[in-house]
Every structure is written in structure tokens, then in C-alpha cells.
Amino acid sequence: MGAGVHRRSRPAPSGDPAPDLSAFLPRDVLPLRNPQTDIPRIARDPKLVQLIEASVRQIPTTQRVRLGDARQMDELEEAPASTSAVRARQPHFKVFAEFRDASYEKRYEILLTKLVRERLYDAGCFLMSNARAGRKGLYREP
Numbered sequence: 001m002g003a004g005v006h007r008r009s010r011p012a013p014s015g016d017p018a019p020d021l022s023a024f025l026p027r028d029v030l031p032l033r034n035p036q037t038d039i040p041r042i043a044r045d046p047k048l049v050q051l052i053e054a055s056v057r058q059i060p061t062t063q064r065v066r067l068g069d070a071r072q073m074d075e076l077e078e079a080p081a082s083t084s085a086v087r088a089r090q091p092h093f094k095v096f097a098e099f100r101d102a103s104y105e106k107r108y109e110i111l112l113t114k115l116v117r118e119r120l121y122d123a124g125c126f127l128m129s130n131a132r133a134g135r136k137g138l139y140r141e142p
Contacts, residue, residue, distance in 0.1 A: 024059050026051035083128075109142050 029048055032038050042048045085101045098110055105128060112124040129139040 021059060024055045026055050105142055 026048070028051055029042060042052070083103050083105045085103055086107075087101065099107055102110065109126055112121075112126050115121045116124050126142060127139040128142055133139070
């Protein structure tokens with residue numbers, strides 16, 4: 001990467017340093033000096049956008065899929081108790097407004113969204129299923 005390119009300074013979620021992805025940056029996008037002007041310049045150029053889209057597809061990724069009976073996993077099962085609003089009690093600390101009267105399902109969704117938006121995670125996936133449907137591979141995305 002050239003001078004002036006901002007790298008992610010936080011460690012990756014695993015605790016390892018963020019990988020250097022400069023090898024995937026199309027040369028036609030360079031030079032990158034100021035994100036305030038570079039990003040709009042790139043976004044207005046269809047050729048650069050296509051090059052970036054093609055390059056992103058080449059970045060190696062890993063995913064973990066956990067299969068099993070939801071009753072035996074430390075996960076949230078789709079059931080009335082997890083999809084109905086839950087009263088938030090605040091005896092020791094204040095509960096964020098978005099979590100008040102939200103179901104456990106909604107709380108997981110809010111938490112995952114915040115983790116990705118704050119760049120603590122690069123991506124997230126949230127699927128809900130009950131024990132019977134999950135064995136058949138059936139799920140829904142909240």
C-alpha cells in the first residue's frame with residue numbers, strides 16, 4: 001500500500017493483527033492519499049468499481065458452520081421465549097434504550113449489527129431455527 005493509505009489499526013477479532021490486503025488492491029485505484037476525496041473519486045468511476053468488485057472476490061475468507069441440535073448448543077433457539085419481548089431490569093447498570101422491551105432474538109441482532117458496524121467483526125450472520133426445522137436445514141434470517 002502506498003503512503004497515506006489508512007490500515008485497520010485494531011487487531012482482528014481473533015486477536016491476530018489485521019491481514020495486509022494490499023495485494024488485492026487494483027493498481028488503477030492508486031494513488032490513495034485522502035479518503036475524503038479518494039472514495040468519492042473511485043465511486044464515480046465504473047471501471048474502478050468493477051476492478052474492486054472483482055478483486056474483493058479473490059480475498060480468501062473462512063467461515064465456521066456449527067451444526068447440531070439447538071437444545072444442546074450454547075445458541076439461541078427460535079421459540080416463543082426468545083422471540084417475545086423481554087422486560088429489562090436495571091438494578092446494577094443502565095440498559096441501552098434499543099435493548100428495552102426487545103426479545104432475545106432482537107438483542108442478538110442489535111449486538112451483531114453493532115459488532116460489524118464498529119468493525120470489531122468483518123461480517124456476521126444470524127440465523128434462527130427451532131430444533132425440529134434445524135435438523136432439516138431450515139432456518140430464517142431475522
